[in-house]
Amino acid sequence: MELIFHLCMISLLLLSSSKSTTAADSSSSSSSSSSEIISRFQKYLQINTAQPSPQYQEAADFILSEANSLSLESQTLEFVPGKPLILLKWPGSDPSLPSILLNSHTDVVPAEHDKWAHPPFSAHVDPHGKIYARGSQDMKCVGMQYLEAIRRLKASGFKPTRTVYLSFVPDEEIGGHDGAEKFAESDIFKALNVGIVLDEGLASPSENYRAFYAERCPWWLIIKATGAPGHGSKLYDNSAMENILKSIESVRRFRASQFDLVKAGLKAEGEVVSVNMAFLKAGTPSPTGFVMNLQPSEAEAGFDIRIPPTADQESLEKRIAEEWAPSSRNMTFRLGQFKQKASVLDNSGRPVLTATDSTNPWWALLEEAVKKADGKLGKPEIFPASTDARYFRLQGLPAIGFSPMANTPILLHDHNEFLNKDEYLKGISIYESIIKSYSSYAEHARTATWRDEL
Numbered sequence: 001m002e003l004i005f006h007l008c009m010i011s012l013l014l015l016s017s018s019k020s021t022t023a024a025d026s027s028s029s030s031s032s033s034s035s036e037i038i039s040r041f042q043k044y045l046q047i048n049t050a051q052p053s054p055q056y057q058e059a060a061d062f063i064l065s066e067a068n069s070l071s072l073e074s075q076t077l078e079f080v081p082g083k084p085l086i087l088l089k090w091p092g093s094d095p096s097l098p099s100i101l102l103n104s105h106t107d108v109v110p111a112e113h114d115k116w117a118h119p120p121f122s123a124h125v126d127p128h129g130k131i132y133a134r135g136s137q138d139m140k141c142v143g144m145q146y147l148e149a150i151r152r153l154k155a156s157g158f159k160p161t162r163t164v165y166l167s168f169v170p171d172e173e174i175g176g177h178d179g180a181e182k183f184a185e186s187d188i189f190k191a192l193n194v195g196i197v198l199d200e201g202l203a204s205p206s207e208n209y210r211a212f213y214a215e216r217c218p219w220w221l222i223i224k225a226t227g228a229p230g231h232g233s234k235l236y237d238n239s240a241m242e243n244i245l246k247s248i249e250s251v252r253r254f255r256a257s258q259f260d261l262v263k264a265g266l267k268a269e270g271e272v273v274s275v276n277m278a279f280l281k282a283g284t285p286s287p288t289g290f291v292m293n294l295q296p297s298e299a300e301a302g303f304d305i306r307i308p309p310t311a312d313q314e315s316l317e318k319r320i321a322e323e324w325a326p327s328s329r330n331m332t333f334r335l336g337q338f339k340q341k342a343s344v345l346d347n348s349g350r351p352v353l354t355a356t357d358s359t360n361p362w363w364a365l366l367e368e369a370v371k372k373a374d375g376k377l378g379k380p381e382i383f384p385a386s387t388d389a390r391y392f393r394l395q396g397l398p399a400i401g402f403s404p405m406a407n408t409p410i411l412l413h414d415h416n417e418f419l420n421k422d423e424y425l426k427g428i429s430i431y432e433s434i435i436k437s438y439s440s441y442a443e444h445a446r447t448a449t450w451r452d453e454l
């Protein structure tokens with residue numbers, strides 16, 4: 001039902017589908033010097049696509065002109081007016097094989113300009129080669145690296161066996177509902193016959209690149225306590241404040257037990273359930289602050305919980321109902337915004353994660369391709385927050401989060417986000433190797449076959 005509604009909203013524009021010519025390829029590709037590559041990256045970074053009012057049209061125009069220079073086929077999809085999704089295609093010689101999808105989002109989070117050493121949309125390169133810009137790590141780097149890698153592959157005369165698609169999607173930073181979510185659910189997406197999705201990862205302060213095979217699912221929990229109001233001097237049981245404090249104490253103990261596992265090195269951050277209190281709402285306001293001699297009849301606390309797909313959801317639900325918000329203490333709770341199980345399990349009821357063992361050939365190919373390009377890959381991880389990759393995994397597809405940034409501090413959403421130009425250039429070689437390997441993989445195992453074994 002939802003799908004039909006979405007399809008009505010789509011305006012499909014075939015902007016160009018010109019055949020590549022050898023002349024165009026060689027002039028735009030082989031002559032690319034490092035400075036030209038960096039200058040193209042800067043141009044993309046200089047487009048202010050910060051939420052809440054991203055310049056999507058400018059970004060779309062830029063991507064389309066790049067696609068044109070690479071003779072890629074392009075489409076602009078608008079699942080929601082004013083929020084263009086650019087879909088590019090590099091046709092493979094065997095269209096019967098499932099395709100490769102390289103996804104990236106075009107929007108970025110806002111920046112507090114006065115807290116930056118260089119304006120966040122200037123893409124200033126300092127004497128050490130650091131490129132300062134909002135989006136330099138998250139994730140305009142990756143979007144451009146895909147394109148630069150294709151530019152090099154085309155220049156070398158490489159021809160893909162599988163079709164390679166690139167999607168530049170809007171709105172990831174505000175949940176992706178009008179971007180990747182609608183795209184992944186659309187008939188247009190189904191027709192692409194995607195076999196593997198690559199999406200964003202995180203920078204790595206060490207020499208090892210990081211790759212993510214799953215992500216934690218957010219639950220937003222609001223606990224409400226009610227109780228008899230009373231004079232501030234009176235001691236009695238079951239006041240709203242007493243009960244909410246008991247809950248907070250119980251949540252705090254659970255939080256510490258999870259955090260201890262991380263501190264002891266037994267689990268990675270993405271493998272535990274995190275709980276953080278987001279708000280506490282209680283008290284009776286007065287013109288000067290709060291009424292002090294009154295115990296209020298209501299109190300509320302909000303928590304941001306992140307659950308790995310490997311966690312036991314049912315036991316957590318039980319814990320919430322029995323320990324954190326028991327009705328015996330006059331407490332109620334609601335889980336806001338996010339659907340509970342839909343996000344932890346895919347459409348077939350399996351945990352939303354991508355296999356990183358022999359059942360998933362794409363994982364081994366990634367490892368091999370990174371190595372071939374002189375990169376090192378760390379142990380696969382669960383992403384601590386959410387990305388658009390979850391919408392593709394919900395469709396039952398394998399999706400790997402990977403942003404090739406080693407030796408780089410994690411500055412996404414932070415002030416002074418930067419990426420060193422040498423790391424950026426290295427990342428292009430890494431993608432060149434991955435795209436070459438993925439698009440040449442001719443094994444005729446249909447994706448669904450191995451997916452069923454997950």
Ligand SMILES: [Zn+2]
Nearest residue numbers: 138139172200
């Ligand atoms: Zn991102």
